[in-house]
Amino acid sequence: xxxxxxxxxxxxxxxxxxxxxxxxxxxxxxxxxxxxxxxxxxxxxxxxxxxxxxxxxxxxxxxxxxxxxxxxxxxxxxxxxxxxxxxxxxxxxxxxxxxxxxxxxxxxxxxxxxxxxxxxxxxxxxxxxxxxxxxxxxxxxxxxxxxxxxxxxxxxxxxxxxxxxxxxxxxxxxxxxxxxxxxxxxxxxxxxxxxxxxxxxxxxxxxxxxxxxxxxxxxxxxxxxxxxxxxxxxxxxxxxxxxxxxxxxxxxxxxxxxxxxxxxxxxxxxxxxxxxxxxxxxxxxxxxxxxxxxxxxxxxxxxxxxxxxxxxxxxxxxxxxxxxxxxxxxxxxxxxxxxxxxxxxxxxxxxxxxxxxxxxxxxxxxxxxxxxxxxxxxxxxxxxxxxxxxxxxxxxxxxxxxxxxxxxxxxxxxxxxxxxxxxxxxxxxxxxxxxxxxxxxxxxxxxxxxxxxxxxxxxxxxxxxxxxxxxxxxxxxxxxxxxxxxxxxxxxxxxxxxxxxxxxxxxxxxxxxxxxxxxxxxxxxxxxxxxxxxxxxxxxxxxxxxxxxxxxxxxxxxxxxxxxxxxxxxxxxxxxxxxxxxxxxxxxxxxxxxxxxxxxxxxxxxxxxxxxxxxxxxxxxxxxxxxxxxxxxxxxxxxxxxxxxxxxxxxxxxxxxxxxxxxxxxxxxxxxxxxxxxxxxxxxxxxxxxxxxxxxxxxxxxxxxxxxxxxxxxxxxxxxxxxxxxxxxxxxxxxxxxxxxxxxxxxxxxxxxxxxxxxxxxxxxxxx
Numbered sequence: 001x002x003x004x005x006x007x008x009x010x011x012x013x014x015x016x017x018x019x020x021x022x023x024x025x026x027x028x029x030x031x032x033x034x035x036x037x038x039x040x041x042x043x044x045x046x047x048x049x050x051x052x053x054x055x056x057x058x059x060x061x062x063x064x065x066x067x068x069x070x071x072x073x074x075x076x077x078x079x080x081x082x083x084x085x086x087x088x089x090x091x092x093x094x095x096x097x098x099x100x101x102x103x104x105x106x107x108x109x110x111x112x113x114x115x116x117x118x119x120x121x122x123x124x125x126x127x128x129x130x131x132x133x134x135x136x137x138x139x140x141x142x143x144x145x146x147x148x149x150x151x152x153x154x155x156x157x158x159x160x161x162x163x164x165x166x167x168x169x170x171x172x173x174x175x176x177x178x179x180x181x182x183x184x185x186x187x188x189x190x191x192x193x194x195x196x197x198x199x200x201x202x203x204x205x206x207x208x209x210x211x212x213x214x215x216x217x218x219x220x221x222x223x224x225x226x227x228x229x230x231x232x233x234x235x236x237x238x239x240x241x242x243x244x245x246x247x248x249x250x251x252x253x254x255x256x257x258x259x260x261x262x263x264x265x266x267x268x269x270x271x272x273x274x275x276x277x278x279x280x281x282x283x284x285x286x287x288x289x290x291x292x293x294x295x296x297x298x299x300x301x302x303x304x305x306x307x308x309x310x311x312x313x314x315x316x317x318x319x320x321x322x323x324x325x326x327x328x329x330x331x332x333x334x335x336x337x338x339x340x341x342x343x344x345x346x347x348x349x350x351x352x353x354x355x356x357x358x359x360x361x362x363x364x365x366x367x368x369x370x371x372x373x374x375x376x377x378x379x380x381x382x383x384x385x386x387x388x389x390x391x392x393x394x395x396x397x398x399x400x401x402x403x404x405x406x407x408x409x410x411x412x413x414x415x416x417x418x419x420x421x422x423x424x425x426x427x428x429x430x431x432x433x434x435x436x437x438x439x440x441x442x443x444x445x446x447x448x449x450x451x452x453x454x455x456x457x458x459x460x461x462x463x464x465x466x467x468x469x470x471x472x473x474x475x476x477x478x479x480x481x482x483x484x485x486x487x488x489x490x491x492x493x494x495x496x497x498x499x500x501x502x503x504x505x506x507x508x509x510x511x512x513x514x515x516x517x518x519x520x521x522x523x524x525x526x527x528x529x530x531x532x533x534x535x536x537x538x539x540x541x542x543x544x545x546x547x548x549x550x551x552x553x554x555x556x557x558x559x560x561x562x563x564x565x566x567x568x569x570x571x572x573x574x575x576x577x578x579x580x581x582x583x584x585x586x587x588x589x590x591x592x593x594x595x596x597x598x599x600x601x602x603x604x605x606x607x608x609x610x611x612x613x614x615x616x617x618x619x620x621x622x623x624x625x626x627x628x629x630x631x632x633x634x635x636x637x638x639x640x641x642x643x644x645x646x647x648x649x650x651x652x653x654x655x656x657x658x659x660x661x662x663x664x665x666x667x668x669x670x671x672x673x674x675x676x677x678x679x680x681x682x683x684x685x686x687x688x689x690x691x692x693x694x695x696x697x698x699x700x701x702x703x704x705x706x707x708x709x710x711x712x713x714x715x716x717x718x719x720x721x722x723x724x725x726x727x728x729x730x731x732x733x734x735x736x737x738x739x740x741x742x743x744x745x746x747x748x749x750x751x752x753x754x755x756x757x758x759x760x761x762x763x764x765x766x767x768x
Contacts, residue, residue, distance in 0.1 A: 013505060013506035013509045014503060014504070014505050014506075014563070014564065014565055015027070015029045015030055015496070015498075015503055015504040015505075016503045017498065017499065017500040017501060017502060017503040017504065018500070018503075022689075023620075023690075024618060024619065024620075025500070025618060025650065025651055026500050027500075027504065027618060029504075030495070030496045030504050031049065031619060033495045033496065034465055034493075034495060035047060035048075035049065037453065037465060037494075037495065038052070038085050038465055041461065041462070041465075042085075049619040049620050049621055050620050050621070050622055050692055050694075051622050051764075051765070052085040052086065052619070052621050052622060052765075053083055053084050053085055053086070053621060053622065053623040053624070053625075053765045053766070054084065054085065054086035054087070054088060054464075054616040054619070054621045054623070054624045054625070055072075055075070055081075055084045055086070055087050055088070055464065055624075055625050055627075056088045056089070056093075056611055056612040056613050056616050056624060056625070056626045056627065057087070057088070057089045057090070057092075057093025057094065057096065057097050057612055057627050057629070058090060058091070058092070058093045058606075058610055058611045058612060058626070058627055058628045058629050058630050058639065059090045059091030059092050059093060059094075059525070059527075059604065059605065059606035059610040059612075059629075059630055059726075060091065060092040060093070060610075060629035060630040060631060060701075060726055061091070061092040061525070061527075061726045061727075061728075061729050062092060062095070062174055062176065062728075062729050062731050062736070063092065063629055063631070063701070063722075063724060063726065063728070063731070063739050064091070064092030064093050064095075064627075064629025064630065064701075065092045065093065065095035065096040065423075065629075066096075066170075066174070066731065066736045066737075066739035066740045066743070067627065067629040067701050067722075067739045067740065067742060067743040068092075068093050068096050068097070068627045068629055068743060069096045069127060069170070069740050069743065070739070070740040070741060070742060070743025070744035070745075070746075070747065071625075071627050071699060071743040071744065071746070071747040072096070072100065072125075072127070073125070073127060073128070073740075073743075073744050073747075074743070074744045074745075074747035074748045074751065075625075075747060075751075076120060076121070076122055076125035076128070077122055077125075077748070078122075078748070078751045079121070079122050080751065080766055081120040081125065082119070082120040082121050083765060083766050083767065084120070084464045084625075085464055085465065085621075086464055086465050086467065086616060086619065086621065087100070087101070087463070087464040087465065087466045087467070088466075088467045088469060088612040088613070088615050088616050089466070089467070089468055089469065089524065089612050090468075090469040090470075090524055090604070090605035090606055090609070090610060090611070090612040091524055091525040091527065091604050091605055091606050091610065092525060092629060092726075093612060093627065093629060094468055094469075094521050094524040094525060094605075095419060095422075095423050095521065095525070096423065097466060097468075098423055098424065098466070098468070098517060098518075098520075098521040099170075099423035099424060100120075100126065100463060101452055101453065101463060101466045101517065102423070102424040102444060102447070102452075102517060103118050103126040103166070103427065104118055104119065104120070104126075104461060104462055104463040105447070105451070105452050105453070105461065105517075108427045108428065109428065110162070110428055110431060110432065111428050111429075111432050116162070116427065116431070118462075119462040119463070120462060120463055120464075126166050127166055127167045127170075128163055128164065128167075162431045165430060165431050166425075166427070166430065166431075169425060169430050170422070170423075170736070171733045171736050171737060172733065173422045174422075174730075174731035174732065174733070174735070174736040175729075175730045175731060175732070176418050176419060176421070176422040176423075176729070177415070177418050177729055177730065178730065179418060179421060179422070183418075187414075188411075188414065191411050191413075191414040192411050194409065195409055195410045195411055195552070195553040195554070196552045196553065196554065198404070198409050198553065199409075199551055199552045199553035199579075200370075200551065200552055202397065202400065202401050202404075202579050203370075203551045203579070203583075203587070204370060204373070204374055204377075205397040206397065206401065206579075207370065207371060207374035208374045208377045208378050208381065209394050209397065209398075210374075211288075211374055211375045211377075211378035212378045212381065212382075212390070212394075215378055215379070220285070220286070220288065220289050220375070221289065222289045222290060222293055227286050227289065228286075229282050229283070229285045229286030230282070230283065230286035230287070231286075232282050233279045233280075233282035233283040233286055236275055236278050236279040236282065237275075237279045239275060240271075240272060240275040240276060240279065243268060243271060243272070243275075247264070247268050250264050250268075284368070285371075288371055288372060288375045289375065291372060292372055292375055292376060295372070361544075363542070363544040363545040363547070363548040364544040366548060367544065367547060367548055367551075370551075400579075401578060401579035401580050401583070402574070402578050402579075402580055403576075403578065404578055404579060405576040405577065405578065406553065406559055406576075406577045406578060406579065406582075406583060407558055407559055407576075407577060409553065410553045410554075410555050410556070411555075411556060412522065412523075412526065412555065412556050412557065412558055415522055415525075415526075415556055416518055416519055416521075416522035417445075417518075419518070419521055419522050419525070420441060420444050420445065420518035420521070420522075421440070421441055423521070424441055424444035424447075424517070424518055424521075425441055425444075426440070426441045426442075426443065426444075444517070444518055445516070445518060446516065447516055447517050447518070448513055448514065448515065448516055448517070449492060449493070449494060449497075449507050449515045449516060449517050449519075449520050450494050450495070450506075450507040450508040450513055450515075451494070452466065452494045452517055453465055453466055453493075453494040465493070465494070466493065466494065467491050467492075467493045467612075467615050468491065468492045468493065468520045468521065468523075468524050468605075469489060469490075469491060469492075469524060469605035469608070469609070469612050469614070469615060470489075470490045470491070470492060470520075470523050470524050470526075470602045470603065470604070470605045471487040471488070471489065471490060471532060471602065471603045471604060471605055471606075471607035471608040472487050472488050472490040472499060472501060472502065472595075472600050472601070472602055472603075473486065473487050473529070473531050473532050473557070473593055473600070473601040473602075473603060473607075474486060474487050474488055474501060474593060474594055474595055475487075475531040475541070475546075475593040476592065476593045476594050477501065477593075477594045477595055478594055478595060478596060479501070479595070482501050482594075482595060483594075484536075485536040485608065486531065486532060486533070486536045486541055486607070487532060487536065487603070487607055487608050488500060488501040488502075488595075488608065489605070489608045489609060489614050489615065490502070490600075490602060490605075491504075491615060492507070492515065492520040492523070492524070493507065494507055495507055497510045497515065497563055498510075498563040498564075501595040502562055502563050502564050502595050502600070503563060503564050504563060505563035505564070505565065510561075510563055511560065511561060515560075519558065522556075522558075523557070523558045523602045523603070524604065524605050525556070525604055526555070526556035526557040526558065526602070526603045526604045527556060527603075527604045527606070527726075528540070528554065528555065528556050529549075529555045529556055529557040529601070529603040529604070529607070530545075530546035530547075530549040530550045530554070530555060530586070531546045531586075531593060531601070532557070532601075532603045532604070532607040533607060534606055534607060534610065535606070535607070535608075535609070535610065535638070535639070535642045536607060536608065547587050550583070550586045550587045551587055555601075555603075556603070556604070557601050557602055557603040557604075558601070558602050558603075559577035559582060559599050559600070559601055559602075560599070560600055560602055561573075561598060561599060561600070562595075562596075562597060562598055562599070562600055567596060567597070567598055573598055577599050581599070582597070582598075582599040582601075585597070585599075586601070606630070606639075608646075609642060609643050609646055610630055610639045610642070610643075611626050611628055611630075611639050611640065611643045612626075613626055613643045613647065614643065614646060614647060614650075617647040617651055617653045617686070617688075618647075618650075618651055620653075620688050620690075620692060620694065621694060622694050622695070622761055622764075622765055623694065623695050623697070623761055623762060623765040623766070624686070624694065624695070624696050624697070625697045625699065626696060626697065626698050626699065627699050627743070628640065628698065628699065628700045628701065629701050629739075629743075630701075630726070631723055631724070631725055631726045632700075632701075632723060633720070633723040635662075635665070635666045635667075635702070637662055637665075637700075640657070640698065643655075644657070651688070651689060652688070652689030653686060653687065653688050653689060654686070654687040655684055655685075655686055655696055656684050656685045656686075656687065657682065657684045657696075657698070661682050661684065662682075663678075664677060664678040664679050664682065665677050665678075665679065665680065665681075665682060665700050665702050665704075666702070667702065667703060667704075671705070671712075672712055672716075673716060674703065674712055674715050674716060675703070676703050676704055676705050676707075677702045677703065677704040677705070678704065678705060679704050679705065679746075679749065679753075680699060680700055680701075680702045680703075680704040680742075680746035680749070680750075681697060681698060681699045681700070681746055681747075681749070681750040681753075682697075682698050683695060683696070683697050683698075683753075683755060683756055683759065684696045684698065693761070694761070695759060695761045695762060697750060697756065697762075699743075699746055699747060699750065700746075701722040701723070701739070701742065701743075702722070702746075703715055703721070703722055703742075704746065704749075706745075706749065707742070707745050708741065708745065710738075710741070711738060711741060711742060711745070714734065714738045718735075718738075721738060722738070722739060722742055
């Protein structure tokens with residue numbers, strides 16, 4: 001313990017994640033720093049979080065972003081948003097949450113120098129529009145603005161010539177992945193294929209180099225030569241067989257000493273758990289020459305012409321190397337299609353044979369096929385190329401694998417840039433009368449995360465303190481809790497980055513202060529990634545499929561250094577994450593996906609908890625408004641259930657929602673040929689571990705009573721609304737507006753509900 005404390009004292013900007021802290025569960029110093037910043041904003045000293053309010057925006061891609069926007073518009077309209085102290089976002093909710101943080105991060109000016117008074121008040125909310133934010137604000141019945149006349153309100157608000165332009169920009173660019181201006185669907189496909197091709201070529205070339213080395217020293221041979229891998233596999237298996245009688249004898253000799261018998265059993269089980277997979281891996285490598293010879297001898301054109309009609313009923317016209325290449329490409333496309341299908345359906349119905357088994361077997365077969373091809377190439381290369389040329393090619397491959405930044409060749413960067421251009425635009429260009437279709441936003445590209453939300457010396461920022469939630473992949477964690485979940489919540493905020501598993505480091509110190517707001521937003525929405533799935537589950541956590549995805553660089557996630565500075569002491573580290581490190585560590589040495597690794601993989605926060613509620617509960621806020629924009633066509637409320645379970649397990653907090661409460665949110669009656677729910681929100685109590693109380697207002701994307709006629713029309717035209725799949729990230733204006741309007745109406749009805757408005761905590765926090 002003493003050694004760890006000394007190291008921690010050397011770096012005061014680091015907060016250990018396992019510190020004794022019964023209040024904030026390891027994050028006391030982090031939250032104390034946040035309270036100082038919030039105190040500056042509110043103009044009074046805040047020492048505890050139990051009188052503060054938070055807004056949590058869930059994952060769900062563009063559907064959640066548009067739904068959450070409508071909710072924020074309603075909160076701004078009723079002057080609730082200005083009372084929100086914390087903004088917690090994940091994935092799609094982070095798109096619009098980041099947009100708000102970006103727009104409030106500086107004093108904007110038009111191109112003529114005129115100031116733009118953006119803030120969270122009803123008058124100056126950046127995404128105001130008519131009629132909801134028009135002259136009706138001057139009416140005392142609609143919004144509480146004591147002592148403010150209609151003329152004063154109009155003169156002090158955003159000018160009418162720019163009102164609604166930002167909202168118009170979002171509506172017209174909801175297809176953010178293909179914005180136009182030369183960037184289209186083929187750009188996206190090209191970037192995706194680039195990552196796949198580079199990953200496949202690099203790792204295939206490394207496999208070829210490995211087989212060249214093994215062939216050179218005759219480690220891989222067929223009879224009559226000795227195959228070393230099969231020999232070693234036989235010895236390992238023999239060792240295991242020898243342990244069987246030894247263990248049996250041990251049960252007799254240690255029968256009277258219970259503790260020794262227990263330790264012997266544990267030792268045997270650990271040894272067997274190591275020997276059997278080692279023997280299997282060696283046997284697979286050793287079998288490659290035999291399988292290769294069998295293919296060469298049996299899958300000849302003549303044999304295939306005989307076998308093919310038996311399987312297909314058709315005659316095989318021709319057979320060539322091109323067929324093999326097409327087969328390989330088809331296999332890769334098949335894997336990608338399977339992953340795409342998984343995210344399109346979102347929820348997989350149970351079947352007699354689990355889909356994970358199909359994915360695992362298919363991925364394993366494809367991986368073995370790549371090894372076979374690499375072995376065949378290793379036999380051909382010495383014939384085609386002189387030794388010196390082969391050595392030069394090998395050096396080129398190795399250097400390439402060392403210097404290429406994995407973060408910059410995957411699809412992550414494309415995803416990040418498109419999100420940034422849509423949700424973090426150049427305001428002056430958009431609001432100018434001569435606005436042209438230019439999505440470039442160079443200022444946002446360079447804006448660093450620690451520069452957001454003001455600082456302890458400068459609190460001009462007028463919005464809530466923003467916490468962006470991500471998931472750190474911990475598939476082989478040291479601690480059972482993280483290993484079982486496959487990860488832990490990892491926050492990225494203006495003051496600190498990190499989580500319980502790794503500890504927290506000041507954002508201005510983390511990564512040299514170079515983490516940008518745009519990158520944090522994109523990382524939080526990295527839905528497709530090896531070793532990660534929604535709520536910690538899903539087929540993309542299947543080991544063989546994860547290995548294949550890692551090899552093909554099929555990821556939206558991002559490699560970052562460990563915030564714990566002690567993990568990088570006394571060792572040489574690569575300057576960028578490359579194909580060797582952490583690439584090979586992820587693919588082969590899978591035990592390095594843990595909280596002690598130097599490079600960590602960050603993914604969608606929804607892979608841990610998708611409501612962005614976790615950190616709000618940790619802070620024991622008095623009022624939390626949660627916007628659930630995740631897809632849930634069967635109304636299982638699985639995201640809510642996952643969040644309730646995790647905060648109860650980790651923080652001892654109880655959210656008192658029972659099954660009867662959810663019935664009002666489930667469509668059960670029919671109006672105008674549309675099934676509707678009674679309402680789209682509920683109010684629940686939160687009981688924290690210290691027995692203090694809070695209120696949770698849960699807002700869900702459910703089609704409910706008293707919605708506008710255009711929403712009923714859209715529902716009849718699109719029956720799956722508002723549960724259209726998250727994989728649809730190409731919204732048109734009508735689709736975007738439907739979700740925004742739904743969020744606005746539900747939030748507005750919530751703020752008119754008697755049970756909500758009469759609640760003492762709501763009245764106190766919102767100053768009603």
